[in-house]
Amino acid sequence: MSKMRGRPGWLTGLMLSAVLAVAGLSAAHAGAPKPVIEKAVKGEQCVEDTDYMRRNHMKLLDHHRDKTVIEGVRTKQHSLKGCIDCHASAKTGSVAAAKENFCVSCHTYAAVKIDCFDCHSTKPESSSALHSTTSDAADYRHKLAARTKTGLSVQELVGAPR
Amino acid sequence: MNENQSIDQQSVASPQRRRFVSAASATAAGLAIAPGVMLYEVAHGRPEDQRASSAVRWGMMVDATKCASGCNDCVTACSTENGWTPVAESKHPKQAPQWIRKLELQDPLTQRETNLPMMCQHCAEPPCVDVCPTGASFKRADGIVLVNRHTCIGCRYCMMACPYKARSLVHEHLNDTQKPDVPRGIGCVESCTFCVQKVDRGDGTTACVEACTAAGHNALVFGDLNDPESEISQRLRELPTKQVRADLNLNLGVRYHGI
Amino acid sequence: MASITFREVEGSSLKYWLLFGALGLFVLFGALSWNYMHHHGHVVTGMDNQIVWGLPHVFAVFLIVAASGALNVASIASVFNKPMYKPLAPLSAILALALMLGGLLVLVLDLGRSDRLIVAMTHFNFKSMFTWNVFLYSGFFGLVGVYLWTMLDRNVKSYSKAAGTAAFIWRLVLTTGTGSLFGFLIARELYGTAMLAPMFIVMSFAYGLAIYLMVLAAAYAWTGRPLGDAVMLRLKSLLAVFVAAVLYFVVVYHMTNLYFTKLHSVQAFVLRDGGIFTNLFWVGQILIGCVIPLVILLTGLGRQRSWIMIACALIILGGMAQMYVTIIGAQAYPLDMFPGLMEKSSFFDGEVHSYTPSMPELFLGLGGVAVALLMTTFAIKVLRLLPASLDDATVAKLEH
Numbered sequence: 146m147s148k149m150r151g152r153p154g155w156l157t158g159l160m161l162s163a164v165l166a167v168a169g170l171s172a173a174h175a176g177a178p179k180p181v182i183e184k185a186v187k188g189e190q191c192v193e194d195t196d197y198m199r200r201n202h203m204k205l206l207d208h209h210r211d212k213t214v215i216e217g218v219r220t221k222q223h224s225l226k227g228c229i230d231c232h233a234s235a236k237t238g239s240v241a242a243a244k245e246n247f248c249v250s251c252h253t254y255a256a257v258k259i260d261c262f263d264c265h266s267t268k269p270e271s272s273s274a275l276h277s278t279t280s281d282a283a284d285y286r287h288k289l290a291a292r293t294k295t296g297l298s299v300q301e302l303v304g305a306p307r
Numbered sequence: 308m309n310e311n312q313s314i315d316q317q318s319v320a321s322p323q324r325r326r327f328v329s330a331a332s333a334t335a336a337g338l339a340i341a342p343g344v345m346l347y348e349v350a351h352g353r354p355e356d357q358r359a360s361s362a363v364r365w366g367m368m369v370d371a372t373k374c375a376s377g378c379n380d381c382v383t384a385c386s387t388e389n390g391w392t393p394v395a396e397s398k399h400p401k402q403a404p405q406w407i408r409k410l411e412l413q414d415p416l417t418q419r420e421t422n423l424p425m426m427c428q429h430c431a432e433p434p435c436v437d438v439c440p441t442g443a444s445f446k447r448a449d450g451i452v453l454v455n456r457h458t459c460i461g462c463r464y465c466m467m468a469c470p471y472k473a474r475s476l477v478h479e480h481l482n483d484t485q486k487p488d489v490p491r492g493i494g495c496v497e498s499c500t501f502c503v504q505k506v507d508r509g510d511g512t513t514a515c516v517e518a519c520t521a522a523g524h525n526a527l528v529f530g531d532l533n534d535p536e537s538e539i540s541q542r543l544r545e546l547p548t549k550q551v552r553a554d555l556n557l558n559l560g561v562r563y564h565g566i
Numbered sequence: 567m568a569s570i571t572f573r574e575v576e577g578s579s580l581k582y583w584l585l586f587g588a589l590g591l592f593v594l595f596g597a598l599s600w601n602y603m604h605h606h607g608h609v610v611t612g613m614d615n616q617i618v619w620g621l622p623h624v625f626a627v628f629l630i631v632a633a634s635g636a637l638n639v640a641s642i643a644s645v646f647n648k649p650m651y652k653p654l655a656p657l658s659a660i661l662a663l664a665l666m667l668g669g670l671l672v673l674v675l676d677l678g679r680s681d682r683l684i685v686a687m688t689h690f691n692f693k694s695m696f697t698w699n700v701f702l703y704s705g706f707f708g709l710v711g712v713y714l715w716t717m718l719d720r721n722v723k724s725y726s727k728a729a730g731t732a733a734f735i736w737r738l739v740l741t742t743g744t745g746s747l748f749g750f751l752i753a754r755e756l757y758g759t760a761m762l763a764p765m766f767i768v769m770s771f772a773y774g775l776a777i778y779l780m781v782l783a784a785a786y787a788w789t790g791r792p793l794g795d796a797v798m799l800r801l802k803s804l805l806a807v808f809v810a811a812v813l814y815f816v817v818v819y820h821m822t823n824l825y826f827t828k829l830h831s832v833q834a835f836v837l838r839d840g841g842i843f844t845n846l847f848w849v850g851q852i853l854i855g856c857v858i859p860l861v862i863l864l865t866g867l868g869r870q871r872s873w874i875m876i877a878c879a880l881i882i883l884g885g886m887a888q889m890y891v892t893i894i895g896a897q898a899y900p901l902d903m904f905p906g907l908m909e910k911s912s913f914f915d916g917e918v919h920s921y922t923p924s925m926p927e928l929f930l931g932l933g934g935v936a937v938a939l940l941m942t943t944f945a946i947k948v949l950r951l952l953p954a955s956l957d958d959a960t961v962a963k964l965e966h
Contacts, residue, residue, distance in 0.1 A: 210457055211457075214453070214455045214457065215445065215447070215455065216358040216359060216447075216448070217353070217358055217359030217447060217448070217449070217503075217507055218355070218356055218357070218358055219355045219507055219508075220355050220356050221355070226487060229487070239483070241483075242483070260492075260681070262483065263480075263492040263493055263494075264456050264485065264490040264491055264492030264495065265485065265487075265490045265492075266483060266485040266486060266487040266490070267483050268483070268487060269487065270487045270488065382912075394912050394913075395912075399609055399614075401614040401615065401616060401914070402608070402609055402613075402614040402615060403615070404615065405615070405912065405913045408911045408912050408913040408915075409911060409912065410903075410904075410909055410910070410911045410915060411909070411910045411911065412904055412907040412908065412909055412910075413907060413908045413910075414906070414907055414908075415906075415907075415908055421907075425903070425911070425913075425915075434751070434752065434753060436691075436693075437691075437693045437694065438693075438694050438695065438696065438750070438751070439691055439694055439696075440686060440689075440690070440691060440694045440696030440697045440699075440700065441685055441686055441689040441690070441691065441697075442689055442690070442691040443689075458682075458685050458689050459678075459679065459682075460677050460678065460679050460680075460682045460683070460685055460686050461677050461678015461679040461680075461682075462677055462678070462686075462696065463618040463619060463678065464694070464696055464747075466615070466618045467618060467619065467751055467753070467754070467897070468751050468753055469753060470752065470753035470901065470903070471901070471903060472615075472901050472903075472913060472915065474615075475615045476608060476615060476618065476678055477607070477678075478607050478608045478609040478614070479606065479607040479608075479609040480606075480607060493607045493678075494607060494608070494677075494678030494679040495678060495679065496678070551903055551904070552903055555752060566904070
């Protein structure tokens with residue numbers, strides 16, 4: 146096949162990809178909605194700077210989870226439960242229930258899938274320990290209260306958090 | 308002089324002694340009147356920044372002679388505390404996790420029945436820890452055998468290896484019904500944790516033991532096997548106990564009396 | 567030295583595309599099954615907390631064991647220096663790689679958290695046979711890949727013997743490891759025995775060679791190349807020896823178990839009372855997998871190509887039955903935690919556990935088989951793996 150005159154093939158390809166890239170990028174800038182990050186319900190400020198947290202919250206959580214699970218260190222400062230306590234939405238009571246809730250909103254925008262909430266509850270401690278989502282738990286507590294001969298309250302008996 | 312002093316001391320000591328006597332009798336009365344009061348082992352409330360240590364070894368004693376047929380208090384307490392659905396309420400009973408279950412044993416020769424709860428035995432030499440490819444199944448320094456769900460890949464080899472069928476796989480999405488203190492999730496394997504969340508915050512006991520004691524059966528005792536003064540150590544010295552499948556030599560954290 | 571011409575397959579007939587398409591369809595079904603199982607969780611499968619390893623593991627372990635055995639022909643050529651096997655070696659190596667790939671895919675995709683493969687490859691517990699398997703399987707791909715390269719590239723041909731020996735030793739360790747997966751488990755009565763590792767090695771010889779023979783015959787028949795009887799007869803005699811060895815190991819294993827009173831009830835379960843497991847053992851593993859093939863291969867029937875193919879197919883079916891009994895049967899029998907006592911509980915203690923394989927599991931397993939065959943088909947087509955002719959005259963020249 147004879148070589149075509151004029152611009153070599155590779156140059157055409159390069160120009161074409163440059164055009165497409167610019168088009169793609171500008172489309173992204175124009176189209177994607179910014180995440181709506183709900184303000185935290187508790188506390189004045191986060192345990193670390195916002196900028197630091199944006200870049201490093203995953204490292205903090207990664208390190209802390211090993212310390213908690215393997216060594217049994219349960220400091221609250223960099224714990225996931227600590228985050229959820231403050232950042233749970235006032236409306237849904239959760240950090241991941243609705244798309245504007247704290248964790249989900251940014252992670253959806255950044256398209257970074259997290260599997261924390263496959264296992265972890267998205268709600269802070271007090272909400273489910275006392276008001277159980279399952280009927281059997283409430284039933285059990287009443288059974289226990291009826292049976293016990295102590296003066297301790299039901300909450301203390303089942304070890305609800307202080 | 309001495310006599311005066313002693314009389315003085317006596318008169319000074321008298322209100323103190325009265326206080327002492329009244330306090331002592333109140334305590335004795337309290338202990339006598341309230342058999343269902345849990346004795347929190349305050350000594351083992353660990354500060355939150357302190358690691359679990361091998362100075363402590365958590366264990367449980369089961370008195371099968373006190374375990375009643377048809378009673379499920381320990382199972383219900385565990386499922387409530389740890390957030391798993393009791394098998395009777397599960398849509399898929401064969402795939403439902405069971406961290407603890409009641410075993411009914413019968414001697415075919417005499418028809419004599421024994422009842423006991425069976426859960427993870429928290430072996431000192433756990434076969435599940437040996438076989439886990441990622442090290443997710445591990446033994447904590449204080450003897451509690453746990454699954455680190457961050458590294459569990461759901462291969463179920465630990466379930467094949469466990470001599471007590473203690474482990475369960477979570478077969479379906481839990482849809483945010485987990486307890487905040489007890490993370491557990493789809494595709495990962497789980498088992499009894501000796502209520503590690505309660506132990507770490509100083510409750511000194513587990514949900515099943517609490518429930519059994521509250522109901523007055525007193526078949527379960529939990530405590531520190533390394534502490535010779537703990538209730539469990541004292542009971543283990545009083546009563547003869549055995550390990551289930553003792554021939555496997557796994558040095559279990561759970562000991563049974565009456566099997 | 568007689569020269570053998572290796573040639574890729576030129577042209578693509580309609581039948582080739584149909585084969586490709588059919589295999590591709592099964593690969594697609596396998597992928598869809600994995601997606602379904604991963605999305606909904608294992609609740610959609612027949613596996614539960616009693617039978618934790620099911621049909622996917624039967625397929626996966628069978629493919630992995632067969633993969634290691636498929637390398638045998640190449641090992642006989644390079645390590646044991648039998649000239650007649652040398653032209654058969656490249657196909658043996660590629661089939662080993664393909665079967666291993668298919669088996670591993672099924673195993674990995676059945677994980678409860680198959681999205682965590684990176685975790686499996688970065689966190690190791692060196693006391694676990696599974697961790698060793700990660701290295702053994704990766705090493706297998708590397709070593710057999712290098713070995714194949716020494717067979718195809720004239721510049722490195724002199725390293726063929728060294729590569730072949732390394733691959734041979736590696737695959738023996740690998741299959742020992744696969745058998746030890748079960749052999750190291752003290753908890754279950756049918757496991758926890760050193761017999762399982764060598765039994766798996768011998769089974770790998772039989773299953774691997776049976777699959778190799780079928781692929782060889784099919785490849786030559788479908789590409790119109792001549793395949794002489796000399797090759798077929800030599801291989802079928804070897805196959806008969808392997809099948810006889812498998813039967814020996816199975817007999818010794820069960821006879822030993824039967825001698826221990828404490829194993830009488832679990833043996834009665836496998837050999838007499840186990841329903842589907844008993845049927846699969848006697849009819850599947852023993853009759854179809856060993857006895858009938860031996861009769862075929864050792865009598866006059868074995869001189870006919872069609873009967874050799876039937877024997878190979880029966881050996882493969884028997885192998886699947888053996889894996890089913892070994893993996894699922896051992897889980898179906900309850901753990902004996904209180905010997906001498908009858909047990910009952912809400913967790914199905916003390917009773918035989920039932921298992922019904924589900925469609926997703928079946929198609930995941932078949933998907934693995936399809937991946938292996940697809941890779942083999944494609945490799946034969948584009949690489950110079952198959953000698954242009956293996957008729958008796960060409961083969962005879964090799965012996966001199």
